[in-house]
């Protein structure tokens with residue numbers, strides 16, 4: 001960041017480069033330089049006005065997030081610097097280019113005037129990392145733009161465009177040309193003009209006729225959206241203080257609330273999640289392929305095969321990413337149904353985008369084309385197959401693609417569990433075959449699991465990762481195994497949930513515990529939403545149920561291990577979930593969305609227990625939580641040990657972005673580190689002794705090893721993978 005002094009006499013400009021580092025966020029050095037520069041400007045009578053700008057076209061991304069977990073808490077001295085700016089007797093103008101976020105935007109609120117470049121983005125995203133704007137931003141912003149707008153910006157952390165900032169009165173001017181020069185011109189015009197009315201700390205918060213009622217209603221909304229996350233509510237409290245107390249008292253309140261958040265585990269978890277999401281971009285594979293050396297190929301045109309729920313969402317994502325796309329179905333009837341559904345999704349997306357001042361062009365055949373003939377795929381750069389989850393069908397399609405598509409084209413499969421190598425084996429280009437596992441609804445969910453096979457080339461991985469980025473998704477590169485990372489960890493979680501029903505719980509009990517933990521939706525509500533028939537089909541394919549099951553197989557055992565036929569029995573009764581109006585819950589009608597506990601299920605479970613002579617017992621919340629979460633985490637340790645994912649952050653990013661894991665708990669592996677690995681191990685050992693026929697409860701060897709090595713911090717886990725432990 002630079003402080004530029006305008007010299008009155010010659011109207012010349014002296015650029016004193018104060019920051020030695022060109023970081024986009026505040027380091028201690030930048031803060032010190034800013035403070036020194038301001039003091040020098042104040043003391044120098046030849047300096048008549050000041051402008052503050054960023055380096056390399058970026059104003060600032062705020063405080064260094066890593067500093068919040070370091071002992072000398074960098075950035076904490078920012079509030080007094082903002083006050084220092086505001087008190088200046090010389091006009092100070094902020095020149096906002098690129099981004100002004102968090103503490104960066106708070107610095108501009110101390111300035112007397114703000115000019116933004118038309119492409120600049122602004123925001124106070126502290127809430128997203130578990131904090132609140134702690135450099136007096138919660139007190140100045142409502143004074144500048146009013147309580148409703150400030151509340152929206154601070155409690156959501158959303159970025160706003162320069163044009164919205166101008167409408168809100170957050171900036172005084174938006175320019176298309178050189179922002180710094182425009183700011184210097186303005187600074188020079190302001191010399192000698194009164195500044196009192198521009199000091200936000202001296203202004204009252206604009207009144208609302210019904211402030212109290214407004215705040216009461218707003219708090220309800222903020223809490224509902226927060227889903228157990230503390231920061232939005234404390235942001236609210238800080239803004240409320242601005243409406244009730246003088247500026248100085250409001251600032252004290254802001255500091256007190258900031259400190260509560262800073263020392264809460266949630267801020268630590270959310271900041272971990274911020275860096276985890278960036279860490280997974282730097283992918284590597286066990287064979288040494290890496291983001292550093294692999295280059296993505298351009299995707300100028302893509303195709304999607306299959307316009308079921310997933311295919312429709314994928315097409316929508318590609319259109320939104322401005323990648324021309326061909327959507328293919330097996331016949332005209334399916335194509336027309338699919339086309340209608342895609343157009344509906346796109347219309348909705350276009351409407352949403354219009355509200356944010358953007359447009360979506362999808363009525364142009366060069367952008368989106370529908371077809372039934374594979375021949376149209378000859379010129380595409382990448383195909384995403386999104387048909388029914390059936391190996392034979394996928395192989396047939398890949399074989400055809402391999403013959404029709406140009407040799408350089410990449411072939412992706414949207415399978416959620418099937419073997420990538422087997423699919424690739426029917427093509428003549430296994431190095432260009434990769435799994436791209438989208439999550440439903442595919443145009444909304446941010447996760448894209450990217451699965452490399454034995455022969456997948458680094459270029460193919462890099463291209464899939466680039467595609468994720470262009471579609472504004474988080475790509476996570478993982479190895480090939482049944483269920484990959486996400487679903488593989490999900491199986492034991494869901495399995496435990498069903499076992500708990502056998503032993504005495506009700507679906508709503510289990511869901512409630514996991515929703516209270518912070519999951520957006522519990523396992524039974526989720527299963528009803530996804531459709532119970534999906535898992536049933538897969539279990540039939542695996543020979544676990546259905547006509548291929550060997551006669552005489554025990555109802556509750558498969559291959560010598562515990563098995564619950566409950567989901568199969570529900571499917572046999574046509575209870576597929578929301579789509580049939582009945583599943584683990586009952587719904588108002590087929591396709592209904594409001595889940596109501598179903599007395600039928602309660603008596604069905606009771607009869608089931610009688611039939612199998614299972615004594616119903618009361619199961620407390622702790623056991624529900626531990627059995628579901630610890631088996632999921634246990635599987636995570638096996639995944640790490642097998643090299644399927646290159647670090648615990650990968651598993652956490654998958655769970656936060658694809659499975660509704662509460663972000664303020666940092667993902668399952670981060671959560672495990674906060675619970676303490678010895679505690680997890682002890683509980684798994686206990687449950688495993690009670691249920692010796694459930695292998696998923698047996699502690700992973702890697703978990704045992706980490707405990708034996710003294711429960712090292714999560715960042716160090718992977719370094720213990722191949723180390724010898726003599727304590728085992």
Ligand SMILES: CCCCCCCCCCCCC[C@H](O)CC(=O)SCCNC(=O)CCNC(=O)[C@H](O)C(C)(C)COP(=O)(O)OP(=O)(O)OC[C@H]1O[C@@H](n2cnc3c(N)ncnc32)[C@H](O)[C@@H]1OP(=O)(O)O
Nearest residue numbers: 025061062063064065075076102103125133134135259278
């Ligand atoms: C002991 C108690 C005492 C109590 C006293 C109370 C007094 C309190 C006073 C506190 C003062 C607080 C001041 C302020 O309110 C707090 C803050 O400012 S918090 C920070 C807010 N800012 C953000 O959250 C922005 C985060 N960054 C982003 O959103 C994006 O990075 C971006 C800026 C939009 C850029 O996006 P991209 O172009 O996609 O690039 P990347 O995301 O990949 O980022 C590139 C690179 O930079 C790293 N990075 C970005 N921002 C920060 C940051 N703020 N801190 C640290 N690092 C950052 C990012 O990780 C990437 O690094 P890489 O992965 O490549 O190594």
